[in-house]
Amino acid sequence: MSKIVLITGGSSGIGKSIGEFLNEKGFIVYGTSRNPDNYKESKFPILALDVKDVESINNTVHAIIEKEARLDILINNAGAGITGPIEEIPDVEIKNNFETNFFGPINVIKSVLPQMRKQQSGLIINVTSIAGYMGLPYRGIYSASKGALELLTEAFRMELKGFNIKMTNVAPGDFATNIAAGRYHAPLLDNSAYKKPYGDTLSLMDTHVDNGSDPNIMAxxxxxxINTKNPKGHYKVGEFMQKFSIVLKRILPDKMYEMLLMNHYKL
Incomplete structure (x- = not known):
């Protein structure tokens, strides 16, 4: 029996690559987008879903279950980037980022759990970020939202063990996607104390994405x-140095690690 997969944010980037790969492997895949009419050429169905709208989430999840009578795998991939000096990012944009990157995945998880509990089986994969393992300069809000989802998964795993529902995090590094285009950038203000360091860091971040890895590696x-019997709580996918940066944080003194990051970003 083909497994039923729901991928939030499945219309482009990493989500699209995952969906196409799983579709070719025989899975029945449903992706989502806030504007599904823009993706009529997709190789798998793209349904309307806004992770910031609980009614939208529930309607789409229920429609899939009504059609397929089950839901085996949820891939919480929808997310939004955000950059800027924390002091200068408007509160509304900070809250909007957490609504997308943290509260959104929680609400999608809540929506699928009753069906997975009924089946006594299910797998939930939360796509986080290597940035969620460290507070990065001018990406602090993004790091915080993804880091919060990492920790939430640790708690969820223990709460769901009795129902045979598995959950894991997959933290990607930099991949060649269009995430930079959809990212909220705090404006470079002429009178800002952060103008030069933020501008330089922004250029460096865009270069990292442009030179990122092939999204099919994530797929x-x-x-x-999915084919692992008992998935671990955390996976990292990316270039060696990106993954190794997490190891360095564990073993180096705080000040030394901070110095390495500042040197990397030329701060």
């Missing part, structure tokens, strides 16, 4: 996790 990693 292959997700497929491998």
């Amino acid at each position: 292959e990693a997700i497929y491998k996790i």
